[in-house]
Amino acid sequence: MKNQYFGDIGDYGKYGLLRFLAKRGVTIAVNWYLTPEDKSNDGNIRGYLDKVKDRKYDPELFDVLKEMNTNKENTVCSFAERNMIPGANYFDEIVPPQHTDPALSVADKRLARERWHQRALEGCSGPELVFLDPDNGLRAGSITARKDAPKYVYATEVYSYYNRGQDAVYYCHKGRRTEAQWEKAKLIMQEYCPEAVIMGVTYHRGTQRSYIFVLHPEKEELYRNLLKGFLKTDWHECFTEEPVSKYSAE
Numbered sequence: 001m002k003n004q005y006f007g008d009i010g011d012y013g014k015y016g017l018l019r020f021l022a023k024r025g026v027t028i029a030v031n032w033y034l035t036p037e038d039k040s041n042d043g044n045i046r047g048y049l050d051k052v053k054d055r056k057y058d059p060e061l062f063d064v065l066k067e068m069n070t071n072k073e074n075t076v077c078s079f080a081e082r083n084m085i086p087g088a089n090y091f092d093e094i095v096p097p098q099h100t101d102p103a104l105s106v107a108d109k110r111l112a113r114e115r116w117h118q119r120a121l122e123g124c125s126g127p128e129l130v131f132l133d134p135d136n137g138l139r140a141g142s143i144t145a146r147k148d149a150p151k152y153v154y155a156t157e158v159y160s161y162y163n164r165g166q167d168a169v170y171y172c173h174k175g176r177r178t179e180a181q182w183e184k185a186k187l188i189m190q191e192y193c194p195e196a197v198i199m200g201v202t203y204h205r206g207t208q209r210s211y212i213f214v215l216h217p218e219k220e221e222l223y224r225n226l227l228k229g230f231l232k233t234d235w236h237e238c239f240t241e242e243p244v245s246k247y248s249a250e
Contacts, residue, residue, distance in 0.1 A: 009047075015065075093123075137185075138172050198244045
């Protein structure tokens with residue numbers, strides 16, 4: 001997540017989903033996987049805020065995002081202060097960049113990320129569901145020192161939350177993957193949490209954005225019903241179920 005993205009059409013759907021869950025009793029922690037802004041034009045898709053027809057999906061959220069955009073308060077911290085995801089915890093420390101200090105060794109870079117992750121675990125402790133919002137989605141394996149590492153959540157990081165009893169949901173996108181590659185990508189976490197129930201939904205406004213849930217088996221019925229309920233709201237015009245192997249919703 002970058003602050004320059006905040007409030008775009010993707011955020012409207014993302015926060016709409018999280019608000020739906022929170023209003024139905026799911027306690028949520030948000031790890032923004034915040035990265036520094038760059039010079040790209042990404043995140044400028046905010047024209048929907050001028051379209052009254054788009055307000056129907058979540059009027060309260062729409063009005064707040066519109067107000068924030070008008071006041072140029074497009075930051076995750078400003079959003080957190082408004083308690084738009086009822087009762088949520090937020091971790092907003094920037095993911096350690098990999099390229100700012102060429103003198104750092106690979107081991108040093110990995111250690112910086114591992115320490116950041118430990119602080120994130122502390123910041124996200126308590127709620128039952130942790131939302132992870134990296135720029136590019138999930139990467140298999142453990143933390144690396146690759147230049148693009150800050151843009152990803154690593155499978156071992158997701159596992160850390162799951163292993164201590166929390167459920168997780170992370171942002172990802174199909175991108176240029178083939179259908180076979182995409183099906184495999186959605187199941188990465190099952191390699192690390194074999195007993196986990198994996199399910200997801202995809203948002204189709206702007207670019208395709210998917211949200212993959214990694215759930216403890218005893219939560220399967222709860223989330224299956226919650227997501228079915230979500231897809232029966234007006235949001236059904238923007239979201240669809242994202243089938244994942246045998247765990248796809250019916």
